[in-house]
Amino acid sequence: MQNVQRLPAETLHATELAALRKADQGQKPTGWQLSPRMVRTFILGSNNEPVQGTTISRKIYGNDAVVERAIVTLMSQQGLMLVGEPGTAKSLLSELLAAAISGQSTLTVQGSAGLFEENIRYSWNYAALLKDGPSLDAMVPGPLFHAMQQGRLMRFEEITRCPTEVQDNLIPVMSDRILQIPELKDSDEAYMLSQPGFNIIATANLHDRGVNQMSSALKRRFNFETLQPISTKKQKTELVMTQVNRRLQQDALDIQIDQDTTELLITVFDELRSGKVSGLAVTSPTTLLSLAEAINVAYNAAISSHYFGDQQVSAAHLPAFMLGTIIKDNEKDRECFDDYIRVIKRKRADEPQWQAFLDGCQNHG
Template identity: 40%
Template sequence: MTDMLRAPAEVKYADELDWLESIDTGPKPFSWRLSPRMVRLFVLGSERADGLDRPVAQKWFGDRSFVERSIVTLASDRGLLLIGDPGTGKSWLAELLAAAISRNSTLVVQGTAGTTEDHIKYSWNVSMVIAKGQSPDSLIPSPIMTAMQRGVIGRFEELTRTTSDVQDALISILSEKYVSIPELKDDSINTVFAQPGFSIIATANSRDRGVNDLSSALKRRFNFVRIPVVTNKKSEAEIVRFRTVELLRRHEIELDVPPTLLDILLQSFADLRTAAASATSDDEKLESSLSTAEQIGVLEDAILHSQFFGDRSLRADTLARSLVGSLARRSPEDLAILNKYWHGTVEKRSKQEAGEWEGFLSGGREAIATLS
């Protein structure tokens, strides 16, 4: 792990997965490495009632029913589509599920406007084709085809960012469970059949609605699980703390995040979400989705700034400058919204509650003035 900037879940939690596999006595569908109950336990963490010899940390924070429905879907012959706003943990949940079920979460296709059918089926090694012609040796399988051959989970990120031609190529894979290779003439090798255990976890951004909508035929091949934005402050605080601990460990930083500053961060995002919900036009909303992931990004920015350019202690004014710098993406629209929030809400709180809110007020004002 020390040689990886970001280790995949199956590497990061390899010891835990090995242990869970060694004590797992439950029935396992197909080629699954863990039973459905153990997959859920790996993702959501253990409880005292589980009676385990060692605790299992919670890795994804959300409703238990979302995880259970996802696991049940993957145990069937249908694909799983995780849909929700940016920053709701769709990709992280997909990675954890693939790691627990297949011990491989890296068979991923990243959907973009430039994604082609080759990215989900196969392509060719041009130099080998020129030298020896088209053969199984010159074939380059896509991550999805590799998942089919191995009987494991393949992942497709940002499905609605891809064109309809690419999406249509998934229909036959999800329904027929094979890929034809007409360039290979031998009937024994020109079709790749999916092995038991193969499935696809796709993610889609609900804010991309209208970009490349899914066809009704493709929708029927997926079970939808909608992941809502976390609005419960307790759950959101747990997520931010969990990710912050990982961040500090990765950067080898010894720092305690003051609970009062974490409360200010959570309250600020809650206030800005409320303002966005009551806005009557897009110009009155921040371009940011104000997701939990963006909160973590703001906190990471503030921690690293304090570490490299401060006295290595997190302060309210630094947090405020990081928040403004991260959320002010449009000028003058976003700056005007943040300026209104600072003068209408933060200033009021600094007078009523004082403490860290005063430093947060001054740091935010300074940042807004610098960007204006």
């Protein structure tokens, strides 16, 4: 299982989950693998206090109250809708909740314009269908079918990316907890009742382009929780550094990104977003510059340093991958970044870290 690009949360954190299950003395809702308190500990960490000899790492930063309310919502008959701007860890929280509660985070639907109802509920093996007609043996269950049948959580990522009529297929399921199978109307298998533990976690970026509005009827079936961007530089730095170094370790690369380089990256992103540098105004680019993008910049800089550099990540390695993040489909964003660099040259050129960053900009400008 280690020779894969990415492990699901229940596999990546299997040791932590096993320790929490062993130590768990709390009451578990029917169908849950852990008690609500232990689910919270899995996501927010054990504050460096070992659980059965294992320290539980913090995986979500800056939204502790949202995490608690999300856990409470999933104990009810109401779905959970996680909204917020990109990079606020909506998908990560969704995955962690499913891993801790159901022990499986892979019953997932990815919303898109090309998504059809069959991708969510079930489809058919047409060879078996033509041979014997509609039956459970000819059915190809989708994530929703499996989640209801097994009493697990289904994740619906980017739900507003798919057409409204596809979204609304969830309404009868969430209202009555019944999945109708009209093709089997003449048998006792014409519908399926959901098992305890079933629920739906959806995510949506309501500020992105190309989204489809959710119907009022569907909205009423969800409890909305908004994840806010992390506000403190310390937490942002810790998150980016932890995520990047974990990925480098998983890739068996003997290199790490240090705190000073990470702090500089976070400072650049924060200043470009806010349009303020040491009291001076600069034009912000149209790109959002999320923490997810900061993680990718730092990770790519580390890989480049490992294979083509001096085996040590520095601020000079960041600009090569930062430019492609800031300047996407709007050429005017290059002017914004050039303006920012001019201010940095005036204000911070005498600081070694910033001089290295400016040297990197010059080499990759």
